Amino acid sequence: MSVTVVRHDPADHPGWISLALDSVGLSWHYWDGDEVPQALLILGGSGSANDSDLAPELALIRGALLRDVPVLGVCLGAQLAAKALGSSVYANLKKEIGWAPIQFTNDARDDGIFAGFSQAETVFHWHADTFDLPAGAVRLASSEMCVNQAFRYGEVVYGLQFHLEATPDIIDRWQQEDRVCAIPELNLPIDPHAHQLEMSRLASVVFGRWAALVASRCASPRA
Numbered sequence: 403m404s405v406t407v408v409r410h411d412p413a414d415h416p417g418w419i420s421l422a423l424d425s426v427g428l429s430w431h432y433w434d435g436d437e438v439p440q441a442l443l444i445l446g447g448s449g450s451a452n453d454s455d456l457a458p459e460l461a462l463i464r465g466a467l468l469r470d471v472p473v474l475g476v477c478l479g480a481q482l483a484a485k486a487l488g489s490s491v492y493a494n495l496k497k498e499i500g501w502a503p504i505q506f507t508n509d510a511r512d513d514g515i516f517a518g519f520s521q522a523e524t525v526f527h528w529h530a531d532t533f534d535l536p537a538g539a540v541r542l543a544s545s546e547m548c549v550n551q552a553f554r555y556g557e558v559v560y561g562l563q564f565h566l567e568a569t570p571d572i573i574d575r576w577q578q579e580d581r582v583c584a585i586p587e588l589n590l591p592i593d594p595h596a597h598q599l600e601m602s603r604l605a606s607v608v609f610g611r612w613a614a615l616v617a618s619r620c621a622s623p624r625a
Contacts, residue, residue, distance in 0.1 A: 403428065403429075403440050403441070403617075403620045404428070404429040404430055404431050404440070405423055405428055405429070405430040405431075405439075405440075405441045405442070405443055405616060406430075406431065406432075406433050406437060406439035406440070406441065406442050406443070407430050407431065407432050407433065407443045407444075407445065408432075408433045408442070408443070408444045408445060408459055408462070408479070409432055409433075409445045409447075410445065410446070410447025410448070410449060410478060411447055411448070413575060414445050414446070414447070415572060416430065416443060416445065416567055417567035417568055417569045417572050417605075418566065418567050418568075418569060418602060418605035418606070418609055419443060419474075419567045419605075419609045419612075419613075421606070421609075422605070422606065422609035422610045422612065422613040423609075423613050423616075425610060425613065426610070426613045426614055426616075426617045427617070428441075428613055428616060428617055430443070433462070435458065438465070438469075439462070439466060439471060440471065440620050441471060441472040441473075441616040441619070441620065442462070442463065442466045442471055442472070442473045442474070443473075443474050443475075443476075443479070444459065444463065444473070444474070444475040444476065444478070444479030444480075444482055444483065445476055445477075445478070445479055445567075446476050446477030446478045446479060446528070446529075446565065447477075447478045449478065450478075450481075450491070450531060451478060451481040451482045451484075451485045451491040451531065451533070452485075452491055456482065459482055460482060460485060460486050463475075463482055463483055463486040464486045467486060467487070467555075467559065470556070470558065471558070472558040472559070472612075472615060472616045472619055472620075473558065473559045473560070474560050474561075474562070474612055475560070475561045475562070476562050476565065476566070476567055477528070477529050477562070477563060477564070477565055478529075478531075479561070480533070480552075480553075480561030480562055480563050481531055481532075481533050481561075481563075483555075483559065483561045484533035484534070484535075484536050484539075484550075484553070484561055485533065487536035487537070487538075487539065487555060487559075488536060488537060489533050489534040489535065489536045489537075490533065490534050491531055491532070491533045492531060492532065492533075493530060493531055493532075494529065494530060494531055494532040494547065494548055495547070496547055497529070497530045498527040498528075498529055498545065498547045498548055499527060499528050499529075499592075500526070500527060500528075500592050501524055501525070501526055501527075501592070501596050501597050502524065502525070502527055502545060502546070502547070503522045503523065503524045503525075503545065503546075504522065504523055504524075504525055504543045504544065504545045504551045504552070504564060505521055505522050505543065505544055505545065506519055506520075506521060506522070506523075506542065506543050507541050507542055507543060507544065509540045509541065509542060510542040510543060510552075513540075513542055513554060514554075514557070514611060514615060515560065515607075515608050515609075515611040515612050515615070516542050516543070516552070516608065518607075519604065519607075523600065523601075523604055524597045524600060524601070525564045525565070525566055525597070525601055525604070526564065526565045526566075526568045526573060526597075526601065527545070527548075527563075527564050527565065528565055528568075528576060529548075529563060532548050532549075532550060532563065533550060533561075533563075534550070535550050535553055536553065536555055538555060538556075539553045539554065539555040540553060540554045540555075541553055542554055543564075545564075548563060550563060551563045551564055552564070558615065558619060560612065566601065566604060566605050566608060566609070567605065567609070568601075569598075569602075570594035570595050570598055571594075572594075573592065573594035574594045577591060577592060577594075
């Protein structure tokens with residue numbers, strides 16, 4: 403089976419997630435606007451989850467939720483997943499850009515993809531918006547600047563506000579985009595390799611577990 407990937411820029415890529423999918427024999431492809439996915443990955447982007455042109459993506463996510471399809475949203479993707487679950491998306495108090503730690507909650511200790519990690523891990527951030535925790539969801543991680551950094555809804559829906567998927571090449575490419583010049587909070591250059599050893603280790607485990615979850619769900623027919 404193949405994981406459907408929604409991207410918001412032609413240059414975007416699943417990064418470390420693609421390696422995790424490969425490791426369990428799952429292929430992936432970009433959403434063509436029509437298909438009904440078996441598993442759904444929504445990447446980040448520079449837009450807002452409140453933009454009207456993202457209504458088709460919200461409909462796609464809501465359909466996946468109704469069918470109990472595995473969903474993983476990253477940054478804008480997490481905000482879209484939260485909005486599809488009925489939560490509000492709005493500007494964070496400050497833009498969170500660069501390397502910064504997240505703290506895992508007590509609920510993360512027993513989570514299917516986050517169990518076993520230390521209390522804090524340094525990861526990469528690049529976002530201006532945030533969201534309210536969806537009703538019925540479990541908060542898994544927070545940061546000093548953003549309380550909702552990761553959540554789980556049910557057993558197969560995850561939202562990550564931080565960019566755990568970002569490889570050094572991806573981070574470097576983001577810094578070279580014209581739009582970053584309009585971000586006063588951004589102090590360039592950011593070293594894309596600064597914490598990659600730790601983050602790639604975390605990404606390998608977290609996304610490896612999510613990929614295994616997807617593979618097991620798709621191999622087991624549901625009533």
